[in-house]
Amino acid sequence: MSTQKIIPKKDLSLNQLKKNSDFLVQGTVIDFSHSNKDSTNVSIYINHIISGSEEILGKNVDVKLPGGIEQNVYYKSIQCPLPNLGQKVILRLDKKEDNYEILAPNSNFWIEKNHEFVLNNQNIRQEPALEEITKQLNQAIPYRYTDLC
Template sequence: MKIYLATITVCALFLTGCSHKTSYIDQTDLQKQQIVLKRNKRKWRQQTKQVAYSTSSDQETNLPKNLSLTQLKKKSDFLIQGTVIDFTHSNKESTATSIYVNHIISGSEDILGKNIDIKLPGGIEQNVYYQSLQCPLPKLGQKVILRLDKNHNEYEVLAPNSNVWVEKNHEFVLNNKEIRQEPHLKEITKQLNQAIPYRYTDLC
């Protein structure tokens, strides 16, 4: 009897842990997001078809050497993995970006499976596409990992020059190529890749 009860307890704990890690996302909503994404890709391709390109270097990136994933979680409201769904209101300084939240690494799960609006550096102004070297705009449909703070229902990307990760070849890498090889950032990147339930909610 004791063994039976212990087995039930272990199974219950296992299922509870699994349900927390793989919170439910409506598959019908994912299908709708795929349709919207395809439409937005066509629109963005048309918008960038005739533009000239200009790269700009942002301010120098200051990196605390003792930075850890635990600290990143504590010092932000959210650490999420999402998919880039749309670009709107683009200018030289920033581009308003819609992100579909696939997974919550830390923070409230209230925004899981929802679209949130953020701003990323760089964008299009007067037919010139200004690209940030430290934080180039990801591609539409690309998966990203972001640190966010929420203030009055608005979401701010924290430290975009050093704390934005993008998916490449089925793993996440720092968006800023200049600092990818920093030892503490490589360790954080490794831990983030381990934290993502890969291809759980794919948007192609």
């Protein structure tokens, strides 16, 4: 993963996430493919644009996530466990030529659990700024998007 736009903790807010990424989107994990032992290619169908242009709405976007498989052994990333196939996610993306890069997957990646989004990294779910952002994201995503897409 290349250099990422780091947002200082004191400035962490939903507005900062939107401002410091090309896209903030909600999508559905539709496929995994082998990349290397440190990462996995993940295809995500974009259901909803929270911020950014709508050019990727309804399209599949491929990103790399930490954690991978080598000789049928799964190397799990504790800070960014792979989501389940079919699971809804919220993530930040930057466009890099013809590709998309996920930004801060260890701290700015949410998964749907029991019809609401939670931070994927369980170790930092209780951080006050991230709890507030999670609450705002759940309000920003209409329930119908998590159920129907």
